[in-house]
Structure formats: structure tokens, C-alpha cells
Amino acid sequence: MPTIPPPTLPLPPSVPPANAYPQLVGDIGGTNARFALIRAPGGTPEAIAAYPCARFPGLDAAIGHYLDQTGAPRPRWGALGIANPVDGDAVRMTNHAWAFSIAQLREALDFDHLRVVNDFAALAMALPALPPSNLQQIGGGKPEPGRAIGLVGAGTGLGVSGLIPCGTDHAVIEGEGGHVTLAASNAEEAALLALLARTHPHVSAERVVSGPGLISLYQALGTLRGEYSDAITATEISHLGLNGTSALCRAALEHFCAFLGTVAADLALTLGARGGIYIGGGIVPQLGGFFAQSPFRARFERKGRFSAYLAAIPTYVINAPYPALTGAARILARDLAAGR
DSSP states (O other): OOEEOOOSSOSSOSSOOTTOOSEEEEEEOSSEEEEEEEOSTTOOOEEEEEEEGGGSSSHHHHHHHHHHHHOOOOOSEEEEEESSOOOSSEEEOSSSSOEEEHHHHHHHHTOSEEEEEEHHHHHHHHGGGOOGGGEEEOSSOOOOTTSOEEEEEESSSEEEEEEEEETTEEEEEEOOGGGSBOOOSSHHHHHHHHHHTTTOSSOBGGGTSSHHHHHHHHHHHHHHHTOOOOOOOHHHHHHHHHTTSOHHHHHHHHHHHHHHHHHHHHHHHHHTOTTOEEEESSSGGGGTHHHHHSTHHHHHHOOGGGHHHHHTSOEEEEOOSSHHHHHHHHHHHHHHHTTO
């Protein structure tokens, strides 16, 4: 897996280039694009705005609109996290129609420096900067310093990343772990995945543990149990499940959380994530207390001979409003420190 290397100089640099600020930072998901400005070294995201991706024909138009609205001096440095693999210059989003060349986008924006990384790589970069008040611990003990950290989060898709210790800092994993094959842990889950396999030749984790996946899970569960399932959105499924109006919606949420526990545990074992597993994305933070009482943690720990190993690993729900913007800012700080 590609990684973002750690800085080679202290952060932030003592004398940044004259044109390094303000900086543009962005978090581009499959549904919404979020932007902010960093006005000074060590600064926090300001002038935050979010727009539906469907409102604009391309990313350049969305950025141009945002910069016009801020009225700030035009940035010359920027970093964007995007819900897509970033491998080379050409980017074509998996869960949206936008496609672009990084070099051409940099030229169109008249930027001197533009970094584009996977959105969960940007979110992973924010983890060391998050205060305890932005985290809700769900089970486990204390994180072990200097150990790997895992990150997973459900939204329009399923993002996966991690931090690997590297000297006094971390290297960030840019991967596509949301597309691993999802495994069942009981007979009903096996039946659900078999139903989904009729329409999806590869039933990845993202096919279930995501907004669209929650809808698919709800519909498959209705078919399996012989119950009528309305054509509703993921938000409606969550609402009806949480308020007790629909037993089918609540069962779908419980299965969703259990499957997320499977994915998170697999990631923890793969990375040896004794530093903890963090849960981001737009869905889980909205589940509130339900998630803490859901099958998530029990499933996370249910790994046979490695149950005790996983029981010690803490899991955290990220409740910060725009953490990936902070991560994008930290990526730019690294670039400045390294003289890139």
C-alpha cells in the first residue's frame, strides 16, 4: 500500500514561503464537498463551507465558487482529500461523476502546490490532533503509545486507512480496504450476503457498511424475513430504527453495526492496531447511544483465539465536525516542513 512519508524537519516550518498562506483545504466525498482556509502556520480551518457535489459540473467549479464566496486572497497552496484512490495524475471518483487531472486542476487554480490524497488518508492525519472531547470510546482499554492505529468510516462509501509508527511520527496508509470481501459470522448474515450476491458479483464491505449498503441490507433483510420493505433512504432507515417505529429498520441497523464490527476487527488484526481503532464517516456519529449498545463491540471482540487480543484494543467514534480538513492542513504543514 502507498504511504504518505513522515516529515523530515520539525513542524511547522519557521519561515514558510511568502505565498504559503492562506491555504485551501478540502474534503471531497461522494455526496458533499467541504472546503476551508488555513490563514497562518498552525491555524485551524476557517470559513468552512459545504456544497452538494451534484451542484457543480466539476471539482474546479466547486472550488472556484467557494473561493469567490470567501472573498479572501487567492490561495497558492492547497490539499484535498477525496473519496477515491489517488494513483497518479488522473482521478475519477468511485461514488460520483467528477473526474480530473491533478496537474490541470493545479494549473486552473493557479496554485504553486496542490496535494490530492485519499479522503481517509487526510482523516487519518487528523487523528493525533483530535482532543479527547472529540472522541467517544466504545470498549477496550488504553491505547498503547507508539503502536499502529486503524481508521474506518461509513458514509457514501466505506473508507479505511491507518497510521504506522515511523520514527517520532507516523506514516499514513492510503488503501482501499472498503472493497475487501465481506464475511458472514452467522447463518442469517450468510443468507443476507447470498441475496446481495445476486445483484453484486463481489459483495465487498462497502456494499453493506455504507449509506447505500444500509439500504441494500434493509431490503435484503425484508426479503429474507418475508416482510415488506419500503423504498426509503438510509437517513429514513436510521430515523425509523432509532425511534422504534420500524422493527425491520432497527434490525437493519443492528446488522449494519455488527458488520462494521467485523470490518474493524479485521483491520485491527491486520495492522496490529494496539493504538486503537477510530470510526469516522457520516453515519455512525449520528447513531448516538444506539451504537454504543449495538452489536458492534461484541462482534469486534469475537475472533476466537484472538478475542482477548481485540478486547484490549479501544475503539473510538470521532465526533469532530470536520476532522479531514484538519488532516489536510497537517499534510500541507508536512510538505512545507519538507521543503516540497
